[in-house]
Amino acid sequence: MNAIIFSALLGVVMMFSGILTTNKQAIKNIALVCLTLLLVANLANHYEWYSIKIDTKQMFSFGKYGYFFNTIAITATLLYVFVSGDDIVKVGSYGAEYFALIFFVLCGVTILSSYNNLLMLFLGIEIMTIPLYILTGSDKKNLHSNEAALKYFLMGAFSTGIMLMGIALLYGSSGSFGIESIVNNTSITLMKVPILEVIGLMFVFVSMLFKVSAAPFHFWTPDVYDGAPSVFTSFMATIVKSAGFIALITLFANKSEELGKLWNILLVIVIIATLLVGNITAVFQQSVKRMLAYSSIAQAGFMLFALYSRNEIARDGILLYTTAYSLATIGTFAILIKMEDHSLDGYNGLAKSQPLLAATQTIFLFSLAGIPLTAGFFAKYFMLASVIRTGGNAAIYLVIIGVLFAAVSLYYYFKVIQAMYFKEGNAATTKITPSFKFALLLLAFLIILFGVMPDALLGLFYF
Amino acid sequence: MPIQYYIYLSLALFSIGIVGVLVRRNAIIVFMCIELMLNAVNLLLVAFSKMHYNMAHLTNAETTVGTEGQLFVFFIMVVAAAEVSVGLAIIVMMFRNIHSVDVNFLNRLKN
Numbered sequence: 222m223n224a225i226i227f228s229a230l231l232g233v234v235m236m237f238s239g240i241l242t243t244n245k246q247a248i249k250n251i252a253l254v255c256l257t258l259l260l261v262a263n264l265a266n267h268y269e270w271y272s273i274k275i276d277t278k279q280m281f282s283f284g285k286y287g288y289f290f291n292t293i294a295i296t297a298t299l300l301y302v303f304v305s306g307d308d309i310v311k312v313g314s315y316g317a318e319y320f321a322l323i324f325f326v327l328c329g330v331t332i333l334s335s336y337n338n339l340l341m342l343f344l345g346i347e348i349m350t351i352p353l354y355i356l357t358g359s360d361k362k363n364l365h366s367n368e369a370a371l372k373y374f375l376m377g378a379f380s381t382g383i384m385l386m387g388i389a390l391l392y393g394s395s396g397s398f399g400i401e402s403i404v405n406n407t408s409i410t411l412m413k414v415p416i417l418e419v420i421g422l423m424f425v426f427v428s429m430l431f432k433v434s435a436a437p438f439h440f441w442t443p444d445v446y447d448g449a450p451s452v453f454t455s456f457m458a459t460i461v462k463s464a465g466f467i468a469l470i471t472l473f474a475n476k477s478e479e480l481g482k483l484w485n486i487l488l489v490i491v492i493i494a495t496l497l498v499g500n501i502t503a504v505f506q507q508s509v510k511r512m513l514a515y516s517s518i519a520q521a522g523f524m525l526f527a528l529y530s531r532n533e534i535a536r537d538g539i540l541l542y543t544t545a546y547s548l549a550t551i552g553t554f555a556i557l558i559k560m561e562d563h564s565l566d567g568y569n570g571l572a573k574s575q576p577l578l579a580a581t582q583t584i585f586l587f588s589l590a591g592i593p594l595t596a597g598f599f600a601k602y603f604m605l606a607s608v609i610r611t612g613g614n615a616a617i618y619l620v621i622i623g624v625l626f627a628a629v630s631l632y633y634y635f636k637v638i639q640a641m642y643f644k645e646g647n648a649a650t651t652k653i654t655p656s657f658k659f660a661l662l663l664l665a666f667l668i669i670l671f672g673v674m675p676d677a678l679l680g681l682f683y684f
Numbered sequence: 685m686p687i688q689y690y691i692y693l694s695l696a697l698f699s700i701g702i703v704g705v706l707v708r709r710n711a712i713i714v715f716m717c718i719e720l721m722l723n724a725v726n727l728l729l730v731a732f733s734k735m736h737y738n739m740a741h742l743t744n745a746e747t748t749v750g751t752e753g754q755l756f757v758f759f760i761m762v763v764a765a766a767e768v769s770v771g772l773a774i775i776v777m778m779f780r781n782i783h784s785v786d787v788n789f790l791n792r793l794k795n
Contacts, residue, residue: 386724
């Protein structure tokens with residue numbers, strides 16, 4: 222609860238700090254301090270210390286799981302600002318406002334991690350995405366950024382409309398917005414109209430697929446991720462996407478029984494389509510940024526495995542997956558921002574000119590591909606293990622398909638490594654500061670740490 | 685009036701909105717169609733709210749069932765207003781750069 226209140230307040234603080242100072246370095250440091258405060262406030266909740274104790278009237282169900290996800294999201298944002306903070310203030314002349322918007326996004330993320338009511342789901346999604354429309358279009362003179370912002374906005378608002386229709390139909394069938402009450406609501410069984418409920422859930426499901434960019438509703442993703450300023454793409458592809466998955470899993474953890482067998486078939490189709498579209502299209506991309514956009518669709522396919530299995534391993538696994546994926550993607554984008562040329566050829570010979578950047582980039586890509594000894598391996602392992610646990614023939618086939626597509630993903634990740642190490646060329650980068658190198662090393666260290674000991678992260682959760 | 689009429693009317697408005705979003709090329713009109721979708725939802729929520737109230741009223745005269753449906757409508761209005769301000773700002777930004785609000789412009793990133 223602290224995180225929700227503090228993220229909104231600190232966003233306002235960031236906004237006012239823009240009036241007091243225009244020094245970009247100072248603004249970045251204020252943002253780092255505010256994020257640390259937010260992290261402390263959230264950790265205080267772990268230990269049952271509340272700033273304000275509010276009766277939320279069943280709107281929220283605060284629990285350890287939500288708090289732990291908040292901790293992961295805030296820490297990832299902290300690392301993100303630590304690595305790319307200098308590039309955030311460089312996007313335009315409103316450095317403090319960008320950070321303020323990032324705080325407002327975090328407010329939405331923290332709402333989504335512990336909502337217990339469809340009203341809060343709706344508000345969380347909106348608080349999370351509206352600032353993102355602005356961040357996407359923050360490079361105001363750049364036509365690509367404009368186009369991405371308009372496309373993201375129209376698609377986002379459209380999917381919100383669909384979600385609201387779903388919520389209205391669910392309300393019609395059950396008479397309540399609570400996410401659990403729908404199963405056990407006996408008071409108005411007289412009026413219960415199951416068909417409305419199923420249609421409503423389908424509407425909400427479709428709109429959530431829009432938000433997490435799963436096929437067949439992924440078509441906006443590559444364009445938006447490509448057009449947005451790279452620093453904000455990094456944020457959108459990691460923290461925001463993970464929050465969407467947490468929301469999706471919380472919603473359907475209670476509801477899948479009502480949808481019955483058809484639901485699993487539908488989900489399998491969505492997973493396979495997402496993996497197929499993401500991986501196969503990524504193979505043909507020449508621009509690394511666009512390749513990463515498609516790879517983020519492919520990773521979304523893997524995260525959907527948790528929605529299919531819905532057991533304990535999946536709950537742990539999705540936390541590990543979001544951590545591994547966020548760390549690796551933040552690092553990859555941080556290096557991408559420093560490159561002069563965003564195409565694959567732009568990376569040629571990076572190992573000679575910037576050996577450290579090439580080495581850490583290799584670790585990030587290994588983690589994204591799921592090579593052992595990196596966090597990505599155990600993340601994928603947990604996802605596949607959770608599907609195996611559900612039993613049945615479909616589970617085995619799903620795992621085989623998952624492994625096959627993980628192998629496909631090796632191809633396009635290794636193309637970047639090949640360009641860096643085995644091709645001649647002089648990859649031009651902008652100025653690399655020692656603190657940037659240190660931040661990259663920190664990210665790489667965390668990835669290796671969670672790859673060697675995934676319990677180090679999950680142990681924190683059970684602690 | 686029976687609830688079915690409200691459901692048919694709001695589904696019709698919603699469908700008009702969806703078709704408008706998919707067919708029209710002018711960003712402002714697409715935007716208006718999205719608003720139409722939201723308003724169809726508002727109508728449906730209010731109708732359902734009244735329906736649940738009437739059902740509960742039969743057994744308990746002092747019931748407050750159905751209030752939350754109307755509360756939700758207020759939230760939708762507020763969020764839609766916030767979305768309008770951001771959306772129009774984005775459309776104005778685009779208009780300043782290309783002097784058009786045609787959605788067909790949105791094809792440059794494909795290549």
